[in-house]
Amino acid sequence: xxxxxxxxxxxxxxxxxxxxxxxxxxxxxxxxxxxxxxxxxxxxxxxxxxxxxxxxxxxxxxxxxxxxxxxxxxxxxxxxxxxxxxxxxxxxxxxxxxxxxxxxxxxxxxxxxxxxxxxxxxxxxxxxxxxxxxxxxxxxxxxxxxxxxxxxxxxxxxxxxxxxx
Amino acid sequence: xxxxxxxxxxxxxxxxxxxxxxxxxxxxxxxxxxxxxxxxxxxxxxxxxxxxxxxxxxxxxxxxxxxxxxxxxxxxxxxxxxxxxxxxxxxxxxxxxxxxxxxxxxxxxx
Numbered sequence: 551x552x553x554x555x556x557x558x559x560x561x562x563x564x565x566x567x568x569x570x571x572x573x574x575x576x577x578x579x580x581x582x583x584x585x586x587x588x589x590x591x592x593x594x595x596x597x598x599x600x601x602x603x604x605x606x607x608x609x610x611x612x613x614x615x616x617x618x619x620x621x622x623x624x625x626x627x628x629x630x631x632x633x634x635x636x637x638x639x640x641x642x643x644x645x646x647x648x649x650x651x652x653x654x655x656x657x658x659x660x661x662x663x664x665x666x667x668x669x670x671x672x673x674x675x676x677x678x679x680x681x682x683x684x685x686x687x688x689x690x691x692x693x694x695x696x697x698x699x700x701x702x703x704x705x706x707x708x709x710x711x712x713x714x715x
Numbered sequence: 716x717x718x719x720x721x722x723x724x725x726x727x728x729x730x731x732x733x734x735x736x737x738x739x740x741x742x743x744x745x746x747x748x749x750x751x752x753x754x755x756x757x758x759x760x761x762x763x764x765x766x767x768x769x770x771x772x773x774x775x776x777x778x779x780x781x782x783x784x785x786x787x788x789x790x791x792x793x794x795x796x797x798x799x800x801x802x803x804x805x806x807x808x809x810x811x812x813x814x815x816x817x818x819x820x821x822x823x824x825x
Contacts, residue, residue, distance in 0.1 A: 573822040581818050591817035635789040
C-alpha cells in the first residue's frame with residue numbers, strides 16, 4: 551500500500567495523509583518540483599491538470615487548470631509559503647477565474663508537505679486544512695468523477711504491470 | 716452522492732459552524748455528554764449570550780440539538796450532522812489516496 555495512514559479531524563476541518571514510496575527523498579521531491587511530473591498526478595484521469603506556471607520558490611506562485619470530461623475548465627492557483635528542498639513545502643491552494651486571478655470568496659486550503667528518508671524509502675506526510683465550504687465542495691465535485699473511475703484505474707495499473715505501491 | 720445532497724447553504728452553515736475554536740470546543744464537550752448552556756458558559760471567557768449565539772450557530776448547522784428543560788437549555792451532540800462532516804473528509808481522503816498511487820506509478824518508471 552502506498553498510503554499507510556490517514557487521519558481526519560472533522561471538527562478542525564483538517565486532513566492528514568502519510569504515504570511511503572520506493573524512492574529516495576530527492577526523487578520524490580521532483581514530483582512536486584517538476585510541473586510536467588506534477589500534472590501527471592495532481593488531477594485524476596478524468597480531470598487532468600495542466601500547470602501553465604510553477605514558480606517553485608518561497609513566495610512563488612503556480613497557476614494551473616483542470617479539464618473535465620466535457621471540456622470544462624476549472625482554474626486554480628498555489629502560493630508557495632515555504633520551500634525547503636528536499637524536505638518540506640507549504641502552499642496555499644485556491645480557485646481562480648478564467649484569467650487565472652484568485653477568487654477570494656471561494657476560500658482556500660493550506661497544505662504542508664514533509665518528506666523524510668526511511669532507509670531507501672521516502673515517507674511523505676501531507677496536512678491539509680480547509681477554511682471554507684466552497685473550496686472543499688469544488689474539490690469534492692471533481693473528485694467524485696474520480697471515485698467512480700477508481701476501480702477501473704486500479705485494474706488498468708495491474709494489467710500494465712506497473713507498481714501501485 | 717454526498718455533495719449533491721448537501722446543497723450550498725447547508726454546507727456553508729456546517730463549515731461556518733466549525734470555523735470557530737469555541738464552537739469546536741462546544742462540539743467536543745457535548746459529544747461526551749449533555750451540557751446546559753449555563754454550564755457551558757462557565758468554561759469560556761465570554762457572556763452567557765455569546766455562548767448562546769455559538770450554540771445557535773451549531774444548532775443551525777445540525778451539529779447539536781437544544782431542548783428546554785425547566786429553566787435550563789440542554790445541549791446535545793447531533794450525530795447525523797457530525798457524520799456528514801466526516802463523510803466529506805472521507806471523500807477528500809480518497810482523492811489523496813489516488814494521488815499517492817499515481818505518484819507511485821511515476822516513481823516506478825525510474
